[in-house]
Amino acid sequence: MSKQAAKQANSSKPDAARRAFLKGLGLAGAGAAAAPAWGGETFLDALGDLFQKHYQQMTPEEVQEALERIERRAQRQLGVDINCKATPPQAGVVFGYAINISKCKGYRDCVTACVKENNLGRDSQVEYIRVLEMEQGTMDLEHSEHYYAPEEVPQEGKYYLPVQCMQCDDPPCVKACPVEATWMEQDGIVVVDYDWCIGCRYCMTACPYWARHFNWTEPEVPPEEINPDTHYLGNRPRSKGVVEKCHFCIHRTREGRLPACLEACPTGARVFGNLLDPDSDIRYVLENKTVFRLKEELGTEPKFWYYTDG
Amino acid sequence: MAIKALVPWMALPRSSRVMLLIVLLAGAQWAGAQEADSVAQSPMPAVVPRAEPLKFAPCEQCHQFLQTNSEVRTLMAPHVRELAHGDGRIWCLNCHGGENHAGLVTLLGEAASFEDGHEVCGGCHARRYRDWRFGAHGKRADSWQGERTVYGCTHCHDPHNPALAPRAPEPPPPVRKGLDRPEPQRESRQPAWAGGGAESAP
Numbered sequence: 001m002s003k004q005a006a007k008q009a010n011s012s013k014p015d016a017a018r019r020a021f022l023k024g025l026g027l028a029g030a031g032a033a034a035a036p037a038w039g040g041e042t043f044l045d046a047l048g049d050l051f052q053k054h055y056q057q058m059t060p061e062e063v064q065e066a067l068e069r070i071e072r073r074a075q076r077q078l079g080v081d082i083n084c085k086a087t088p089p090q091a092g093v094v095f096g097y098a099i100n101i102s103k104c105k106g107y108r109d110c111v112t113a114c115v116k117e118n119n120l121g122r123d124s125q126v127e128y129i130r131v132l133e134m135e136q137g138t139m140d141l142e143h144s145e146h147y148y149a150p151e152e153v154p155q156e157g158k159y160y161l162p163v164q165c166m167q168c169d170d171p172p173c174v175k176a177c178p179v180e181a182t183w184m185e186q187d188g189i190v191v192v193d194y195d196w197c198i199g200c201r202y203c204m205t206a207c208p209y210w211a212r213h214f215n216w217t218e219p220e221v222p223p224e225e226i227n228p229d230t231h232y233l234g235n236r237p238r239s240k241g242v243v244e245k246c247h248f249c250i251h252r253t254r255e256g257r258l259p260a261c262l263e264a265c266p267t268g269a270r271v272f273g274n275l276l277d278p279d280s281d282i283r284y285v286l287e288n289k290t291v292f293r294l295k296e297e298l299g300t301e302p303k304f305w306y307y308t309d310g
Numbered sequence: 311m312a313i314k315a316l317v318p319w320m321a322l323p324r325s326s327r328v329m330l331l332i333v334l335l336a337g338a339q340w341a342g343a344q345e346a347d348s349v350a351q352s353p354m355p356a357v358v359p360r361a362e363p364l365k366f367a368p369c370e371q372c373h374q375f376l377q378t379n380s381e382v383r384t385l386m387a388p389h390v391r392e393l394a395h396g397d398g399r400i401w402c403l404n405c406h407g408g409e410n411h412a413g414l415v416t417l418l419g420e421a422a423s424f425e426d427g428h429e430v431c432g433g434c435h436a437r438r439y440r441d442w443r444f445g446a447h448g449k450r451a452d453s454w455q456g457e458r459t460v461y462g463c464t465h466c467h468d469p470h471n472p473a474l475a476p477r478a479p480e481p482p483p484p485v486r487k488g489l490d491r492p493e494p495q496r497e498s499r500q501p502a503w504a505g506g507g508a509e510s511a512p
Contacts, residue, residue: 100446108480125486137504147483147491152476216486256453267474268449268466280454281445289446307446 040077045069054180055193055232063232066195070236074226077237082228084236087254089187095248095303096188096275096282097259098291099162102309103269106131106153106160113264117249118235119227121219128246129261130210132161141294163294164261165190165211165246166302173245176206182243188275188303189248191233199241208295209302212245248272275303355443355458357428358451358465364424369411378408394471405430405469431463 038046048069053062063086070084111129120126132144136157144161154160171190174182181196182203204212218240230236231251238244249259253272262270273282285291289307296302366372366388382401384391393401407415413423417433432439441447442460449466451459466474485491 103447105474105476106479107477108482111483112480123484123487125484127483130483149479149482151478153479154476253454256455258450258452258454262449265449266466268447268461270449271445273445273454277455281450281458284444285446288441288444309441309447 041073045072049195052195054196056183067232070230070232074237078221078223078226080223080226080228082226082230082236084230084232085251086232087251089185089189089254092274092276094188094275095167095253096273096286096305097167097248097303098271098282098285098289098305098307100269100271100309101159101161101306103267104131104160104162105267106133106148106155106158107266109264109266110162110261110270113260114246116225117227117252117260119219119221119230119237121215121217122221122225124215124217124219126213126215126219126244128211128213129162129164132163133158134161161306163209163211164304165248166209166294166300166304167246167248169301169303170299172206172208172298172300173203173212176202178202185233187254189233189250189253190245191247191250192242192244193233194236194238194242194244197242199243201243203243208298208300212243214243215240352443353458355460357425357460357462359425360462361465367424373411378403380408390470394473395469425462427464427469428462431469 041049048065052058052066052069055063058066067084067086071082074080074082074084108131111127111131114120114128115122118128120128130146132141132146133148133155134140134144136159148155167184167188167190169184169188171182171184174184174190178200179196179198181198182190182192184190199214201212201214204214215238219238221237226237227235229251231247231254234247234250249257249261253259259270259272262272271281271285273280275282275286277283285307286305290310291305291307293302293305380403385402389402403415404417405414407413407421410421413421414427414430416422416430420429422429428439428442432442438447442463445458445460448463449461451461453459463469
């Protein structure tokens with residue numbers, strides 16, 4: 001019914017609009033078995049989504065059902081076979097990250113790799129990593145530039161500072177969330193349950209690192225470019241209206257693999273490992289290099305360090 | 311305080327003072343050796359094999375008939391003509407063993423295969439070598455846990471021209487539809503040590 005027709009119906013016959021509405025409701029009920037009435041879901045899956053609990057309160061069977069629903073939805077809506085998993089954290093592991101800013105040249109290969117790996121919307125301005133172009137000799141984040149696009153990097157007199165989620169050990173974003181849709185896992189990764197997030201964006205305001213991003217539009221990824229290796233708390237397909245962030249490639253790192261940004265870095269500036277293992281690469285960096293953390297004075301205890309050669 | 315501390319030192323007979331000095335120096339030497347040992351005794355990471363086979367190896371194809379000429383000169387193709395590595399301080403035979411055509415030679419004169427290039431590089435770049443060996447330089451392959459597997463030096467660096475060349479960056483982040491890209495705040499910010507403070511003082 002067009003707007004004008006509806007207006008007319010409203011003014012002339014008070015109950016016409018109500019009748020049309022009731023008719024529509026009846027049709028929707030009748031078409032329950034057909035797909036489109038439930039937003040591209042089957043009736044049972046829509047019901048399952050509606051009654052889905054918070055990730056931390058689900059039984060293993062319920063998690064399994066949720067994962068299967070996610071896989072079916074991807075198949076129906078995107079036509080892609082994905083494998084969604086809920087790999088638990090490994091015992092005795094807390095992840096840490098370090099970046100050598102003497103080595104970072106600002107190529108942004110990490111950003112591109114991250115977008116592909118994590119099924120980020122290609123046009124939605126959501127990028128987990130921002131590489132800041134900084135004046136040499138300054139630490140002034142306010143005057144950094146992350147839209148830089150010269151013909152060649154590194155530029156004279158600049159250095160490059162990649163910023164992403166610092167996986168704080170005392171995360172302000174978690175405290176800000178009114179519905180507990182975000183929390184820190186045992187291995188130190190701060191995760192989001194996209195089905196529990198209400199999109200209020202309080203966490204984005206609380207984060208001092210601009211690490212959280214809101215999906216203002218439905219993230220659009222060409223079906224052939226979708227990474228089928230997904231995790232419930234990580235890179236599974238998201239919808240419009242939820243907040244997301246870097247999760248240290250949870251689907252890779254919990255299985256022992258390295259984050260996609262590290263794998264893509266052509267200069268070897270990125271170091272990742274287990275903070276609890278005294279023989280790990282990250283521990284060598286922390287114990288033998290001069291390291292610093294961004295905005296350390298805020299007391300959020302980031303598990304993300306920067307260091308330089310020398 | 312320092313003078314007081316020196317009094318027992320001065321009170322010692324000359325021979326004892328010399329002895330004590332020797333002991334102290336030996337201690338320092340020993341500490342340095344301990345650090346070197348910690349590098350030597352740590353498990354050597356597995357190194358990812360070369361991706362591309364060498365183009366002209368084995369060198370014997372030509373060199374079994376040629377005399378080794380150790381005179382520093384410009385070489386013919388297929389050898390590298392311009393050696394950007396070391397700004398003229400080193401020459402081919404510092405790394406390519408003269409008589410040992412099958413491989414490389416370290417600074418100490420030990421033979422090393424082309425797969426062990428890092429041992430040759432480490433001869434001069436000792437601190438980089440240490441960082442590479444423990445994970446602060448270079449790149450790990452495959453996994454963050456278990457036995458370390460790392461990329462060797464020549465995986466990223468051309469040994470004849472080791473600096474990585476500048477290149478174009480990947481595209482900047484997109485700007486959401488309907489919005490303009492924010493103008494960068496470009497007021498000049500001088501480093502703290504770049505003066506200004508001294509001149510403004512009367």
